[in-house]
Amino acid sequence: MDGPLEVLIVEDDQRIAEINRRFTERVEGFTVAGTAHNGEEAREWLEVLQPQLVLLDIYLPDMKGIDLIWHIRRYYKNTDIILITAAGETDVVQEAMRGGVIDYIVKPIAFDRFRRSLDNYRDYRRQLERSDRMDQGQIDRLWTRANEGAASMLSKDPELMPKGIDPITLKKVTEVFEEAGEGGLTAEEVGKEIGASRSTARRYLEYLVSCQSLKADVSYGAVGRPERRYFSQGN
Template sequence: MIKVIIVEDDPMVAEINRKYVESMEGFQVVSIVSNGEEAFKAIKSMVPDLIILDIYIPKINGLQLLKNIRSEELDVDVILVTAAKDVASIQEVFKWGVVDYLVKPFEFQRFKTALEDYKHRKINLTKKEKVDQSDIDKYILGKKNKSNELYLNKGMHQKTMDVVKNYIMKETTPKSAQEIAETLGMARVTVRRYLEYLTETGEVEVEIRYGTVGRPQHLYIYKQM
């Protein structure tokens, strides 16, 4: 479970952010604080994985809090969720190692993408002792997702790809195209097309099982990097 602290001085916005975070599988809000001083104490005592941080907060502003976190070498990641749009602030926070920057007001889908990308990167990188260039491109720079969206085969759609991919990522045992199609309410031929694409990109593994009669069965499972 990824532990999250929300740092936001507007109670209504803080509650919205809490609901957003807790609607995502694998995330837990462990504290909501309204100023930089309380936030720094909470980070030290609770040792969260992720901070959802606003810049415009009292006592210690978000930028100074971020600097304090890095100066103390606290092992925590930060996503900025703020109304600050000036280039100087944006450049400054990225120098201090934020993993994403969301400008208020934002749509839930953008918030969801930020958390999904963070979780995917955290889970996969913690499994590795060393990384190669493809790992960096995929999990740190996020190039793979953009590449997939730009270069899907003709007639394929990103939303359908997301549905199939999200389903198979959650499964712990290999599934056939027929099983997945029945669960998702889609045509088997459509599901298989997307599974074959994910197999080609290396995100899904296929296992072929041979029975005593009939065609061999193709079973698909998400490839844990």
Template sequence: MYTVVIVEDDPIITELNRRYAEKDGRFTVTRTFSAPRQALDWLTRHPTDLVILDFYMPQMNGLELLRSIRAAGVASDVIMITAANDAATVEALTRLGIVDYLVKPFAYERFCRALEEFCRRRAAMRAGSLDQSALDSLMHAAPPAPLPKGMQAQTQERVLACLRADPARRHTCEAIAEASGLSVVTVRRYMSYLAQQGMVAGDMDYGTGGRPCLVYRLIK
């Protein structure tokens, strides 16, 4: 499981980002900070996988904090969340190695894409060695393909959130429907699409004692 630290001076946004992150079962928020200097002190002593960082804060802004983090040798990946989108700021943050940049206000599915990209990069790095194709994919990520007509990104994320909450489990469409509040017919459509995209795998379960049923698991 990946550890996350949130640095944000607005408690409402802090809680929203916490909920967004922890909907994905691969992440756990270990600490939140409203004061950048306290965050810097903690991060230098506690290895952390991912920092979700606001730009506009008292004491020092996100760029100043990120510079201090890097100067202290902290290698945590950083997702910057801010209303600052001028070219000079974006360039400075990019040079300091942020993995994504979300401009407020952003949609939940865009936040999920940032987490997915982080996981994709971490998984690639764990491979040990990368061929040219893998490097090209890592360095030049393609934008997500548009969903088929009649399907919505928000609904897809609700389905995926149920799978991520327990990634080792094999899920039936009925169980996902109950957990997500969607109809079984809707869930079946999205699971079929996700299987086509290689995001989930479907298997027949013959151990039910009755009629075999199709179960799905998340492909990491």
């Protein structure tokens, strides 16, 4: 990676924009190339700078940040986006993920969370630049890292969980996998561990798979019956 990654900050609140600028400059490998306070300014900066990364707020005075995401995806395919916003609606999170946003930070911003996001992004860029071809293991690790921000928030924030997913039960399910071996677990096995039915356990397991906190595979038992097994992303 030659030189620091250029960052465009898009934030209508000048005080928060300044915080974002100071935070960015405290993280190794990044430089703030410009700041826009509305969508029109952001489009102008994008055309001139074509930065590697945009730190974007959803609420802008002249357009929705989601519209700017799709503008970037259409015209600046080499530019990545991290959302920094007070918006926590599930539909906003989902559309951001569909638009390829690589992380989603909810205001008020904690520097440790901000730094972790930029560190992950910098490492992600470096991995992409190391070789012209990747094997399955490298792709899996890269894909997990690239998507862990928004998916992690979606899986853990009670305000964003869909109906039927209880935060306490979800925590029990995730704790089961802290002790699980490389062979993974079935929904029935997880249900026994948390004191719930197989169908309940499966609902939580599939939710965690959708959030990329777990992965799933199909195996065949002694009698040839297929069963779905779940694994932590580290296995």
